[in-house]
Amino acid sequence: MDGNGRWAKRRFLPRVAGHKRGLDSVREVIGACRRLGVEYLTLFAFSTENWRRPAEEVSFLMDLFMRALEHEIERLNANNIRLKVIGSRERFGASLSERIADAERRTATNSGLVLTIAADYGGRWDVLQGVNALIAEGATAITEEALAERLSMRYAPEPDLFIRTGGEQRISNFLLWQLAYSELYFTDKLWPDFDGVALEEAVGSYQGRERRFGRTSEQLPEALRRD
Numbered sequence: 001m002d003g004n005g006r007w008a009k010r011r012f013l014p015r016v017a018g019h020k021r022g023l024d025s026v027r028e029v030i031g032a033c034r035r036l037g038v039e040y041l042t043l044f045a046f047s048t049e050n051w052r053r054p055a056e057e058v059s060f061l062m063d064l065f066m067r068a069l070e071h072e073i074e075r076l077n078a079n080n081i082r083l084k085v086i087g088s089r090e091r092f093g094a095s096l097s098e099r100i101a102d103a104e105r106r107t108a109t110n111s112g113l114v115l116t117i118a119a120d121y122g123g124r125w126d127v128l129q130g131v132n133a134l135i136a137e138g139a140t141a142i143t144e145e146a147l148a149e150r151l152s153m154r155y156a157p158e159p160d161l162f163i164r165t166g167g168e169q170r171i172s173n174f175l176l177w178q179l180a181y182s183e184l185y186f187t188d189k190l191w192p193d194f195d196g197v198a199l200e201e202a203v204g205s206y207q208g209r210e211r212r213f214g215r216t217s218e219q220l221p222e223a224l225r226r227d
Contacts, residue, residue: 007193041113082112159179
């Protein structure tokens with residue numbers, strides 16, 4: 001979800017105004033996902049590298065996360081949305097860690113959209129913690145299947161579509177293992193301007209692509225071929 005700061009700067013506003021507006025986009029995209037029948041939505045909210053940002057901005061983001069968890073939980077339950085949070089929680093304060101655990105617990109039985117927030121998350125961290133878990137279990141050989149079962153997103157299928165806003169065209173350490181065969185979609189639209197219509201455009205782009213997973217077009221079922 002890239003571009004909050006630039007959105008604010010173009011309007012001569014403080015960066016935090018962009019983060020506040022970005023939360024509105026989160027709500028809009030969640031609603032669009034429900035309308036489109038999307039079953040899993042994962043949002044990259046705060047990376048391991050984001051700790052390098054100015055201390056006052058990091059503090060604001062942590063406070064915004066805390067308030068969002070508090071204020072949005074009833075909305076999530078009303079819409080049958082299950083919340084998951086992935087990433088290291090070692091640098092979060094006790095209050096935020098407890099709020100995350102409580103939000104996950106309160107939505108655990110919901111059966112609709114699974115909304116995952118990646119916070120203090122990095123793809124390299126994810127792979128390393130999975131490998132270390134296997135080592136701690138005494139594994140002498142590591143298979144793809146065994147490692148996948150120890151990664152943060154083990155409860156979800158691999159993503160079909162990766163969307164990055166803000167004009168940058170890189171993955172930036174997000175779900176490195178899981179994105180191996182995902183379709184990539186980049187847009188110049190800044191995250192606070194990304195809405196349900198923009199999501200539908202991204203999904204439309206995805207629907208026009210042919211996913212072969214190493215096979216030829218002729219090997220695909222006819223319904224999956226793109227002329």
